[in-house]
Amino acid sequence: MLTPAQKWNGKFFEKTSLSNLGLRIQLGHDGASCPCPCPGPQGFMVFDVSGAHYVNIDYCGCRPDDPMDRRTQHLRHRWFPATLIRPQTVFTFDFLNTFHELTLQSKGNLYDFYLTILRKTDNANITIKIVSLFAYEQHLLTCTQNRFPEVHRTFRLWRNLMSLKRAGRGQDPLGVGGTEPGGLTVECPACPHPGKNLPAGWENAGALRCVVCLDFCEQC
């Protein structure tokens, strides 16, 4: 679906895509056909780890009354829409998860990762005119579509969602709104916590209290 395809033109293999060959992606029915498909917007862009792709999508039109249904269709396709209504850019969960792991491990920034994906898509910036923030390509900014603000905003949402998910807010009946201040932080295992990593009677150590705390915490 998002796999890059190549076409033999008689001299060499040139890049093409499955959307150019006529593939249309149907949302909402888990890959099956829809009785009343609604065509998506032109120039719909999907950012994946494999690169940035232009795809043709069809929404499921079985429930036209629900405006948020299209957003749910994106999410069940493992696509995170960049905007709330009428999105034209989505990011796959794999894209966001990969950068999340990358920035936690190597402290890499989003700008470099974004440009890496663009380099991977088209290194010489010949065929696909998406994005470039280079100084020598400023003239392209007027005619190309820069998606970096969308990536930036979406990753903020993704990081917040992941912290909410790991804090167990999805299983709480109060939901996200019931999160207490500091409820998303991880408790430090090296700090002294009475009843957890401190010996009984640590209050009676007197002036040696700090020594007892530090010594016992180092052993843990």
Place this chain on the structure above:
Amino acid sequence: MPISFFLPLTAGNFTAYMSKRTNDNTPEPRVEKRIRSNAHRPGFRASRLRDAEVEQVVAEASQIRKINTHQGRTRSKTKKRVHATTGGEPNASTSTTDASPQSSTTIQTSTSKATPPPPAKRKRDRATTQTKLVEWLDLRDSTLDELLRLDGLGPALEVSKCWSCLTGEGTHRCLDCGHGTRLLCVGCMVTKHCELELHRVEVSMQRNILFYFVC
């Protein structure tokens, strides 16, 4: 469309707008000022909006969305302003002829509430990043539920058979094909991945329990 969209911002329209204004020195109501001033406060707690402010900003953002979706971008802003002034306050034009200082103060307050902010707002002022983020706050619960749904069985909750052969027990799924939701039996999974050997496969050890990676 871009020409008609930027037409209200031309000098001629703006001077016409300025000539229609009364010669009082009342400052214009600025709606976006309060939202922006929060961004310049230091610290995370200070920049976080309170609940009432969040509701107000969400309501403003939904109104902006309505204007964008229903009226369209090609409709000129001068039309909207004329429509609002003529239909909104009919006594404002009649009572300005009284020229009494007490009534003028009441007129100023009433017109400042009824008329929309000046049409000099540009496109980027209407939907800022902060407006979009605040608008997203209502969708956190539903988005989190969708993420958790994808971690579980999801649409295969009521289907226990293989998606391909319809006979075997569907216990495995592939994250890289079928959007990670289709359950396959072991034979179909191996058959389908003869040429896709690096796909990530997960197995459900028991029904209604989360998936685990197959190493």
